[in-house]
Amino acid sequence: MADKQYRVIQWMTGDVGQVGVRHFADNPVYDLVGVLVHSKEKAGKDAGEIAGIAPVGVIATDDVDAMVALEADCVFYTPIIMDVDTVCRLLRSGKNVVTTAGFFHPSPDFRDPAELIRTACVEGGTSFHGGGIHPGYAGDILPLTLARVMSRVDTIHVYEVVDVLKDAPLDHIDWMGFGKDKDTFLSEPTILGLGLPFFAQSMHMIADGLGVTIDEVTAAEVGVATAVEDIAHDEGAIPKGTVAAQRHEWTAWVGGKPLIIFHAIYLTATPDRLEPPWDWGETRYEIVIDGDPPTELTLKGVRQPDGTMAHPGYDWTAMGAINAIPDVCDASPGWLNHLDLGLIRPRGLVRP
Numbered sequence: 169m170a171d172k173q174y175r176v177i178q179w180m181t182g183d184v185g186q187v188g189v190r191h192f193a194d195n196p197v198y199d200l201v202g203v204l205v206h207s208k209e210k211a212g213k214d215a216g217e218i219a220g221i222a223p224v225g226v227i228a229t230d231d232v233d234a235m236v237a238l239e240a241d242c243v244f245y246t247p248i249i250m251d252v253d254t255v256c257r258l259l260r261s262g263k264n265v266v267t268t269a270g271f272f273h274p275s276p277d278f279r280d281p282a283e284l285i286r287t288a289c290v291e292g293g294t295s296f297h298g299g300g301i302h303p304g305y306a307g308d309i310l311p312l313t314l315a316r317v318m319s320r321v322d323t324i325h326v327y328e329v330v331d332v333l334k335d336a337p338l339d340h341i342d343w344m345g346f347g348k349d350k351d352t353f354l355s356e357p358t359i360l361g362l363g364l365p366f367f368a369q370s371m372h373m374i375a376d377g378l379g380v381t382i383d384e385v386t387a388a389e390v391g392v393a394t395a396v397e398d399i400a401h402d403e404g405a406i407p408k409g410t411v412a413a414q415r416h417e418w419t420a421w422v423g424g425k426p427l428i429i430f431h432a433i434y435l436t437a438t439p440d441r442l443e444p445p446w447d448w449g450e451t452r453y454e455i456v457i458d459g460d461p462p463t464e465l466t467l468k469g470v471r472q473p474d475g476t477m478a479h480p481g482y483d484w485t486a487m488g489a490i491n492a493i494p495d496v497c498d499a500s501p502g503w504l505n506h507l508d509l510g511l512i513r514p515r516g517l518v519r520p
């Protein structure tokens with residue numbers, strides 16, 4: 169068991185996929201046998217070069233059929249958006265699929281694709297598993313783990329606080345709508361709001377783990393703080409008076425009462441530069457459970473001696489899924505969510 173090696177294919181090399189390439193190159197538990205890319209510029213390059221490390225001897229290709237035909241134990245599937253047909257093809261081809269791209273708990277929103285995935289697993293004798301940091305860990309595994317030491321749970325709050333200019337790629341400014349007129353922003357769908365079905369999977373996983381059923385998931389009105397002055401960043405500025413922070417709140421109701429409340433808070437400035445002067449502190453995940461005894465847990469990077477603290481969001485996202493690969497490959501076929509896998513055993517993390 170200790171020496172067992174797993175042949176893996178890295179499917180796309182964005183922020184998460186590059187963590188995969190680096191990890192598979194470094195951890196002898198894995199043998200990277202193929203890398204699929206989307207962009208023409210990356211095709212033909214050594215995967216190590218794409219991921220910013222020494223060559224690994226695997227040349228990236230954009231040939232999907234070649235990758236589907238390649239023998240491997242598992243595909244680490246990290247495209248921008250999951251394509252269920254492709255995932256099913258991979259599963260039917262005899263390769264397990266572990267992903268950060270969307271589905272990880274077969275909640276009511278994903279009943280139909282879940283059925284397709286389950287069928288493909290049976291046909292290919294393979295397994296499917298999704299993970300990440302949030303959704304997929306901070307808002308589901310952590311609350312359930314915390315509940316394990318409590319005697320009564322009343323309300324579970326999960327906070328995701330992100331200092332966008334410090335801890336997220338710059339493209340988040342545009343696609344999250346920072347710099348927009350407040351009324352325009354509030355009249356349009358938000359990218360986080362559109363993601364609610366994905367985050368709701370975490371709520372359903374908590375509920376399943378606690379043995380209760382969610383009646384409905386509701387979204388409160390989005391909150392906004394505007395910039396009191398121009399907020400400069402590397403590619404320009406968020407203009408004075410426009411959206412500089414946003415807060416989303418989603419509630420899962422059980423038995424007519426709020427059981428789980430997710431708070432997503434994205435900020436581009438300190439309180440003195442915001443109206444209202446929101447003060448949510450630094451980037452972190454925080455789980456607060458009201459009950460007996462009231463209990464809380466914070467997940468964040470480690471402050472360095474020079475006072476800086478990096479937020480390893482993409483590393484956590486990739487590793488939350490990758491560390492499950494051995495258990496997923498060794499399990500019986502099917503869609504394996506976190507509850508099915510139980511406490512997973514990461515392999516090869518302790519190495520010289």
Ligand SMILES: NC(=O)c1ccc[n+]([C@@H]2O[C@H](COP(=O)([O-])OP(=O)(O)OC[C@H]3O[C@@H](n4cnc5c(N)ncnc54)[C@H](OP(=O)(O)O)[C@@H]3O)[C@@H](O)[C@H]2O)c1
Nearest residue numbers: 180181182183184205206207247248268269300301302303
């Ligand atoms: N659950 C979580 O905690 C969590 C957190 C973060 C991200 N995610 C998910 O993980 C996945 C990967 O995230 P990421 O940040 O690595 O994404 P990303 O960097 O934005 O993009 C992933 C890759 O998708 C490929 N791609 C780009 N445009 C494409 C197109 N039009 N058609 C097909 N492929 C295209 C590109 O591959 P090449 O560059 O190789 O050409 C790109 O690098 C996403 O689905 C994301 O939502 C989950």
